[in-house]
Amino acid sequence: MKVVLIGVGQAGGKLTQALAEFDHRMGFDAIRGALAVNSAKADLQSLSIDTCLVGQARVNGHGVGGDNELGAEVMQEDTGEVMGQLDGQITAEAEGIFVVAGLGGGTGSGGAPVLVRELARIYDIPVYALGVLPGRDEGAMYQANAGRSLKTLVREADSTLLVDNDAWHSSGDSVGDAFDAINRAIAQRVGLLLASGEAIEGVGESVVDSSEVINTFKEGDIAALGYASAAASEDSAENVTTTMSTARQALFTGTSLPDARTADAALLVVAGRPEAIPRKGVERARRMVEDETGSLQVRGGDFPLDSDRLAALVLLSGVERSDRMEEFMERAREANEQQPESDADPAAQFQNDELNDLF
Numbered sequence: 001m002k003v004v005l006i007g008v009g010q011a012g013g014k015l016t017q018a019l020a021e022f023d024h025r026m027g028f029d030a031i032r033g034a035l036a037v038n039s040a041k042a043d044l045q046s047l048s049i050d051t052c053l054v055g056q057a058r059v060n061g062h063g064v065g066g067d068n069e070l071g072a073e074v075m076q077e078d079t080g081e082v083m084g085q086l087d088g089q090i091t092a093e094a095e096g097i098f099v100v101a102g103l104g105g106g107t108g109s110g111g112a113p114v115l116v117r118e119l120a121r122i123y124d125i126p127v128y129a130l131g132v133l134p135g136r137d138e139g140a141m142y143q144a145n146a147g148r149s150l151k152t153l154v155r156e157a158d159s160t161l162l163v164d165n166d167a168w169h170s171s172g173d174s175v176g177d178a179f180d181a182i183n184r185a186i187a188q189r190v191g192l193l194l195a196s197g198e199a200i201e202g203v204g205e206s207v208v209d210s211s212e213v214i215n216t217f218k219e220g221d222i223a224a225l226g227y228a229s230a231a232a233s234e235d236s237a238e239n240v241t242t243t244m245s246t247a248r249q250a251l252f253t254g255t256s257l258p259d260a261r262t263a264d265a266a267l268l269v270v271a272g273r274p275e276a277i278p279r280k281g282v283e284r285a286r287r288m289v290e291d292e293t294g295s296l297q298v299r300g301g302d303f304p305l306d307s308d309r310l311a312a313l314v315l316l317s318g319v320e321r322s323d324r325m326e327e328f329m330e331r332a333r334e335a336n337e338q339q340p341e342s343d344a345d346p347a348a349q350f351q352n353d354e355l356n357d358l359f
Helices: 009-026 040-045 066-079 079-086 106-122 140-156 173-197 210-218 236-252 279-293 323-337 346-351
Strands: 001-010 031-038 050-053 096-102 127-133 159-164 222-231 265-272 298-304 309-317
Touching: 001 009, 009 031, 009 040, 009 106, 031 040, 031 079, 031 106, 031 159, 031 210, 031 346, 040 050, 050 079, 050 173, 066 079, 066 106, 066 140, 066 323, 079 096, 096 106, 106 127, 106 140, 106 323, 127 140, 127 173, 140 159, 140 323, 159 173, 159 210, 173 222, 173 265, 210 265, 210 309, 222 236, 222 323, 236 265, 236 279, 236 309, 279 298, 279 309, 279 346
Parallel strands: 001 031, 001 096, 031 050, 096 127, 127 159, 159 222, 265 298
Antiparallel strands: 222 309, 265 309
16 A cells, blocks of 8 residues: 655654654555654654654744644644645555654644645545554643544544554553654554555465555544564464464454454454465454454455564454543543643533634
């Protein structure tokens, strides 16, 4: 799936660079353009991808200090500059656009929904959001920002792929190590998903193509992505059990939203050498995903990849009604009530469907 990435805010820019580097290192060529947008000049200086500084007239390159209302305002004022930077990057080859952001910070949580809406207005291809939720211990402001941002993103984007910051790091990690580990995990998983259907070495028996990824995203507002891998045998018949176990691990313990398994649609991708991928194992794993998610729309197929391991990717679409999402939104509501600067009724803010009122 050929895409253009736009990272918004500090976390969004770093994650966009990690995704672009993984795609280049693997030779997938799925990412056809990458741009980082921020209101803080210092956060852009360490990036090697194209960058765009917004809000200079308002914050003079110093960032918005976690204020996502200000983040939305500076993005609204400077969308023309961002679109100018994208000119020539979003070509007829692109099959989708991903706006990437950490949803707890000011520029990312405020600016990403504004940018998604503007991109959807201009381009006739799907505009997705890749959003990172703050962990439970990241503070009330980050929780409240993420709740308000997510409410708006879900309405504006074709689909929103979520990653919980608590999903892929150990409790003993430092803050920096934790974020680096999360970025590596996201880059590997999302990078493999985007590369599905591209020209990769080997010919599989039932290769996943871009339309299956797009159609799976289409079935729900919020998506999650699971992943697991294991050593593969040279004999495909010996890999039936391996395929089943990696698919179960991807679904039960490896998803970007832990415990989010009820879905409207799903896509199972089994990656590895074509001769090592067992048809029987893939079909059994697909039926398992169907049973566990309760969805009758479970697509499945191969991703030919020169590796001595078998990997299972499970894309779940329509997980917005999961217990994990209800838990997060309740946490965000409680955090919103703790914010002293707003006189508005927090419950009303979460029910409001107008972008200007949310920000």
